[in-house]
Amino acid sequence: MLESYIRSYNDAVFETDKEAAMAVVNKALADGVTPENIVFRLIIPAIEMMMAIIEKDPDANLAQHFMTAQIAADVTEKMLEKFSQPPEVIGRIVIGAAHGDLHSLGKRIVSGCLKALMVEVIDLGVNVSAERFVDAAVSENAQVIAISAMMVHTATGENGSQRVRALLQERGLEQKIKLAVGGAPYRFDPELYRKVGADAWAADGVTAGKMIVNLIREVKNDTA
Template sequence: MTLTNYIQAYNEAVFETDKPAALAVVNQALRDGLSPEDVVFKLVIPAVESMMERIEKDQDSNLAQHFMTAQIAADVTEKMLEKFSSPPEIIGKVVIGAASGDLHSLGKRIVSGCLKSLMVKVIDLGINVGAEQFVEAAVANDAQVIAISAMMVHTATGENGSIKVRALLKQRGLEDRIKLAVGGAPYRFDPALFRKVGADAWAPDGVTAAKVIVRLINEAKT
């Protein structure tokens, strides 16, 4: 089986939300001689990137597929990392959480799962996170991106969410160093909303959000 075949078979299984089939592909790859490093860098990461492209183009992809993409990739990566001969180099750091007053955690879980498999260090602050907490954690961890999930209109647009994080970043002169990404249902219904809450970017789903965050990490680094 070639690497392309592995990636294709893995992604078909993920798209069918069939975790056992996806894990079977990974196990077959290991049996065929791929190292844990190869599984992550040559199979999982290209597969997640390919899934990002597919989901971006396929408006009919569903939440279950996004969840499984993240869940399986994160699980496989975590298992493989334990077997790495040396710790891998991370490409950046993101502080993530649900906005103040918001108790929904699915969105950030999908984003976090994809980011971890892409070698991004994720500092997960949980749910109902205050604006100050986001900024403090980003500074303390030297993160390039703050990612805020908001599933309700008032937590997306309220004064204690992204709007306040933007104000704090500006006040502390951190806007060049730390970028702000948002996501969640309200942004899907109004794709221009992210600008009104002071964010640098948004994504319509958790998998695409990971791609957007990686882009912001690279922008913040330059």
């Protein structure tokens, strides 16, 4: 029975049809499938399938990224409310757009995927100062700070990632908190992430999900 739900849910995600995806989930719930099974057997495999497809597709459609991530986040959120026990989370990150940057959609894809991957996401919004990133990461006990920058000057600006790196260094937090970056300028120059002091970057929102999960594991292994 679950197999047919998986198939129709995958179809709905592939068509980026949120209503259809929701309908499949609601029918599965009504048929007695547990919210836990819906998340772990439907939603997570589907987002991983989309990641695999998008990674291989050179002409990957950004509009589809947005819609897929939103479906994953929305459905997951609805299911988490129904879990009999609080879900076990992999880790926690703070995310935001760099100082001076008002672009918010890039980080939205990352957030959507991470939520479906059981990572807690604290979204600090746009135009976030370096101090706020670090303070929030400390107070929220996050393993990763993720900074999105869509313009060259916000990616390389002295109040952006570079300043976050300096603060992490000053406060001796470099083992506990990793720095991830993403956004258009990093795609034009794949070495740029090093220049701004980041630990890793990803070319698109969906692969960023994987990269951040790896960083969280790294921190947990280092500090274990």
